[in-house]
Amino acid sequence: MSASSLTSSPGPQARTRAPAVPGRWAARVDAWMARLVLAPTILMSLVFVYGFIVLTAFLSLTESRMMPRFEYAGFGQYTALFGLDRWWTAAANLGIFGGLFILLCLAIGLSIAILLDQRIRAEGALRAIYLYPMALSFIVTGAAWKWILNPGLGLEKMLHDWGFVNARLDWLVDSEMSIYTVVIAGVWQSSGFVMALFLAGLRGVDDAIIKAAMVDGASLPTIYLRIVIPALRPVFFSVLLVLSHIAIKSFDLVMALTAGGPGTSSDVPAIFMYQFSFTRGQLGLGAASAMMMLATVLAVLVPLMYLETKGARHGR
Structure with a gap:
């Protein structure tokens, strides 16, 4: 057997390590896919739950009546x-x-x-x-x-x-x-x-x-x-x-x-x-x-x- 054939043929370790790269990419894709699926729910929760809690808290510190007024007025509404x-x-x-x-x-x-x-x-x-x-x-x-x-x-x-x-x-x-x-x-x-x-x-x-x-x-x-x-x-x-x-x-x-x-x-x-x-x-x-x-x-x-x-x- 020639030296070139010995150097060109992959050994047992190379054959077992070769699929590791696709496996690693698949794991990354799965991780990002889960994040992408959850992202809209998390974003909507942040905006429509916590965002509106913050907005309500700020409106309670304003003189808003029929329409919101974004001018800080202190704790008069609580009083x-x-x-x-x-x-x-x-x-x-x-x-x-x-x-x-x-x-x-x-x-x-x-x-x-x-x-x-x-x-x-x-x-x-x-x-x-x-x-x-x-x-x-x-x-x-x-x-x-x-x-x-x-x-x-x-x-x-x-x-x-x-x-x-x-x-x-x-x-x-x-x-x-x-x-x-x-x-x-x-x-x-x-x-x-x-x-x-x-x-x-x-x-x-x-x-x-x-x-x-x-x-x-x-x-x-x-x-x-x-x-x-x-x-x-x-x-x-x-x-x-x-x-x-x-x-x-x-x-x-x-x-x-x-x-x-x-x-x-x-x-x-x-x-x-x-x-x-x-x-x-x-x-x-x-x-x-x-x-x-x-x-x-x-x-x-x-x-x-x-x-x-x-x-x-x-x-x-």
Whole structure:
């Protein structure tokens, strides 16, 4: 064999390294392809979410009315906002609605999930019934409960027709009770969703731990209180996050059910922001109320994220 043929023929190492260049280029193309696919979504999020948050924050520092005015005017809109009785009524209603909504959804959802976790008969049908309200929009829920709680059409009229003439269920037109009708409708719609999350968490708990506790003589309530429910910490975090978000941005349910009335007795910050921004020509004031809603979201989100991160760091 000649020397030229020895030098021209590739060795085993050359033959194995040759495909490395196309492979490296393919990896680069795949990496850039993923970035190109995600780029429009990231760009739109930056512009239409964070960009408009920055714009709203700036408008809250201007004297904008019907149209935006980009002249800095200080914190006058926040001073005017905090001086309005209607804003404090809306904030108090948000506290009532948010607190009761979250607590009742947690209690009802967890109780139903524990019930279904006992492998009862017709579990599939009951789960579908409890989840069905979540398939409806808040507009439909509000309209349905508006008919149900209408004194001349719904439950009160039915009770009167049955002979219970002193029965009163006119909360919808009672300024002291109207916000609680929103709580009832919201809990009816969302507790099934909470039940589904808790049930998924319960089904993820290791049966061996429960059986070992039963062998040690622990009762079923003790097992749930001491072992199962503490193991659902991530589920509690997710549920609190979702329910808090629903409560703070509640708009369509309130508009469909009470429209903030009677008067402003069931007003909430989202309705306040909408009406002052788009129907009363107070764009700067509406932007200030929107920033206060964002501050409320952060006041709920940041402690929850901190507690969850701290718990994960300590292995809890």
